Each structure stands twice: as C-alpha cells, then as structure tokens.
Amino acid sequence: MARNFDDMFNEALYGKRRRQDNTLIDNWIDEYLLEDSEEEDIDRSPIPITRRWINRDREAGHDCLFQDYFADEPRVDATGRRGLSPLQKCTAAIRMLAYGVATDAVDDYVRIGESTTIECLEKFVECVISVFQDEYLRKPNPNDVQRLLQMAEGRGFSGMLGSIDCMHWQWKNCPKAWKGMYMSGYRGVATIVLEVVASSNLWIWHAFFGVSGSNNDINVLDRSPVFDDILNDRAPEVNYTINGNNYTMRYYLADGIYPEWATFVKSISKPQGEKRKLFAQYQEGQRKDVERAFGVLQARFAIIRGQAHFWEKKKLANIMRACIILHNMIVENERDSYTGNFAQGLEYDDVENGLSQPQLGEEDFAPYHQFLQRNAQLRNRQQHRQLKEDLIEHIWQFHNACCQL
Numbered sequence: 001m002a003r004n005f006d007d008m009f010n011e012a013l014y015g016k017r018r019r020q021d022n023t024l025i026d027n028w029i030d031e032y033l034l035e036d037s038e039e040e041d042i043d044r045s046p047i048p049i050t051r052r053w054i055n056r057d058r059e060a061g062h063d064c065l066f067q068d069y070f071a072d073e074p075r076v077d078a079t080g081r082r083g084l085s086p087l088q089k090c091t092a093a094i095r096m097l098a099y100g101v102a103t104d105a106v107d108d109y110v111r112i113g114e115s116t117t118i119e120c121l122e123k124f125v126e127c128v129i130s131v132f133q134d135e136y137l138r139k140p141n142p143n144d145v146q147r148l149l150q151m152a153e154g155r156g157f158s159g160m161l162g163s164i165d166c167m168h169w170q171w172k173n174c175p176k177a178w179k180g181m182y183m184s185g186y187r188g189v190a191t192i193v194l195e196v197v198a199s200s201n202l203w204i205w206h207a208f209f210g211v212s213g214s215n216n217d218i219n220v221l222d223r224s225p226v227f228d229d230i231l232n233d234r235a236p237e238v239n240y241t242i243n244g245n246n247y248t249m250r251y252y253l254a255d256g257i258y259p260e261w262a263t264f265v266k267s268i269s270k271p272q273g274e275k276r277k278l279f280a281q282y283q284e285g286q287r288k289d290v291e292r293a294f295g296v297l298q299a300r301f302a303i304i305r306g307q308a309h310f311w312e313k314k315k316l317a318n319i320m321r322a323c324i325i326l327h328n329m330i331v332e333n334e335r336d337s338y339t340g341n342f343a344q345g346l347e348y349d350d351v352e353n354g355l356s357q358p359q360l361g362e363e364d365f366a367p368y369h370q371f372l373q374r375n376a377q378l379r380n381r382q383q384h385r386q387l388k389e390d391l392i393e394h395i396w397q398f399h400n401a402c403c404q405l
Contacts, residue, residue, distance in 0.1 A: 084112060092117045093124035097323065100302030122315060125322035136328040137321070139229070140205055142236040145250075149240065151200055156282055156398040157391065159240040160265070162199045163253040163290035164206075164226070166217045169194060171316070172307035184213035192313070194320060195220050197252060198293035200286070203331050209320050210313065217257045227263065231374050243390035249377065251387065253287040262383040265391060278399055279392040297327050 077083055092106045096117065099105075103114040112120070129137075140148065145161065152160035174182050174190035182190040191213030197206035208224045229235035230249070238250045254264040267283045268276050298305035301323040308316050377383070 089120040093121045096121050097301050097303050100306045125318045128322040132325050136325045145236045156395050158242050161250045162197045163287045164197045165290040166193050166195045166220055167294050168213055169304055170307045173309050173311050181214050182212045193220050195224050198290040200289050202293045204324050207324050243393045245390055260381045260384045262380045275392050275396045279395045282395050
C-alpha cells in the first residue's frame, strides 16, 4: 500500500533532526576529548568533590517547635485568637480553692467563662492528686512513727500519735433523694463528714471523707479505716513505758464522744484532785491540735469552709483530697526543722460511685481469729482505764520535772 504524503514528510523531517542532533553530540564529544588530551600532560589530579551548603536556619526551627509545644504562651486557634494560657487556668483554679469565690468573680479578673473555670478546677485537683499524693498522702512508715512518738513524749504523752476528730462540710447542691441521710442533726443542712488525725505540727496524716452528715463521730469511726493496719497486723511496732507499765498499742487524743477503747485517751469531764485537773488541762490543750488543723485548713482553702456547689460526690472528694495535699505541702515548707513526710491516703466511703478504698488481696488480711483477737484488744476498756491512770501519774511527774528546770 502506497504511503500518503504526510507520512513521508514527517519521516523525512524526523530523520533530518536526528542527524542534526547526532552531529552536535559527536562534535561535543570530540571537543571534550581534545581538551582532556591537551590537559593530560599538565594535571592529572582528581577533581575534588564538593557539597552544596544549604542554610536551613536551625535556630528558627527550634523557636518554632518551642513556640508550638513548650512555650508558656497559648496557641492560636482556627480564628487566629490566642487560647487560654496555663497560667490563667491554674490561677482560676487556685482562686476558687483559696477564696471560695464563684465563677463570675474569676471571670472578672482572669476572663474565663463559668464552664471553663469549673473544668479547670476539676483538672487541677486531679493533677495535684496524681503528682503529689504518693509523697504527701501516704501512711507513716516506722521512721515516721518513731518521730511522732518522740514529738509526743516531749509533750508528756508517751505513745501518742496525734489527735482525732471530725468536721462537717456543707453540701448545698445535695440531690433531693439523698438529703435525708446527709442532713446534719445539729445544723439542719446536708453535710459530708471528714475524719482527720493530725499531729502537733498540723500535718494531716489520716483523712476519711464521704460519710453522710447524719452520722456522728462514733458512726464514722465504725466505717473508718484508721485502725485497719492494726487489725490486719500491718502497723509498725510501738513499744513504750508509762508509770512502769509496758504498752504496745498506739493511741490518739479524742474528745468525750469517742468510746473507751485502748487506742483513745479522753479528758475527764469533772476532774477531782490536782493530778486529774492537770491531766485534763494537758489533754484538752494538746487535743486542740486537730481543731487547729481544721481551722488552718479552712482558712487556707475557703472552698471547704463554705458551701459545696458541686453535684457529684466524687468531685467533692477530689477537692478535699487536693486541699489536704496542698495543706501538707505548706506545712512542710513552713517548718524548717521538719524533715519527714508522712500522711495516710484519703479514703472514701461510697461503693456505688466507685469511691471506696482500694481492694486488698487475701494475703493482705490477717487470719480471722487473729483479727478478732486484735479487735478485742483494740476495744479493751480495762486497758483504756489503766492507760489513763498511768498517764495521770505520768503527767503529774512530767509537769513537776518541767517546773524544776
């Protein structure tokens, strides 16, 4: 088949261009080889390999990375406005804890909305608990117990580890269905009870929060884990001598409502004689350590002095725990001579809301017959009275010795 004119023209044109390109390539190769052969006798050293330097501005890269992820300044949102800074959020949370102010008052100064302020407070207390609870909310170890015993012995009460008492926190927004059991008898309002053991330096080393306000100190004691270590044989050993008698069980100073147990030393309501009057004066004066701890705690954190406005009990428990942690941190910072950290973890009393104390394994509990034996020793009235009589004589001798110095 004969080819048309267009195909013949394109083939001739393409062949011409190919011949021209080949001619150019041949001329360039001949010229390069000619130059290389002329310079061959002059210099045969290898051509040095060099790399091109690129200015990547690493300083600007660092500044950009730091500004996006590590700088204190807030990020910019999609609209181009800067978000809330961590300083604003922490300031809003601390102002609510310290002053107990409403969210509107925080908005006037920090410029944060109500819902954001509440969220900042919740996140702040959770962070405080997560970071500092292992150091400032832990049970006393044997060294801490010995330090407490030395502090108490210098005040005339050998074997004493602190003072125990309860306080009520008013719950304004208590659900209607719960108001009956949380209604406090002597105030007529819904409250939640906090049980505390505090030492003479105002350190709170035991706290039990969550019992409804309709209970008194005795009912709270029946549900409190303050003596769990003793009953399960996990408590550090304590040995001391008072008036010639040996004792192996620690005790706490308590008011008149507490039962006559071997672990409590109460005052005498109507003391007769100089020795008993002196003992009542010493006991009542030093039992105020826990009252002072309550007063300082509420003075530092007005949020627990006023009414609680949250609806969920778990949030109230987190606020109380964070306030106690911060309180112990302040106590440690203000006491230059204080060198130890001891505090028992804050326990909860609400199984339905997941606020109960951590579950222990079977190996953590003592055998049942030993549990009953220690429970009987814990509630021994005869030992309670014997301890009080020995302390009465010991305080009298201690007072006379101090007066002679």
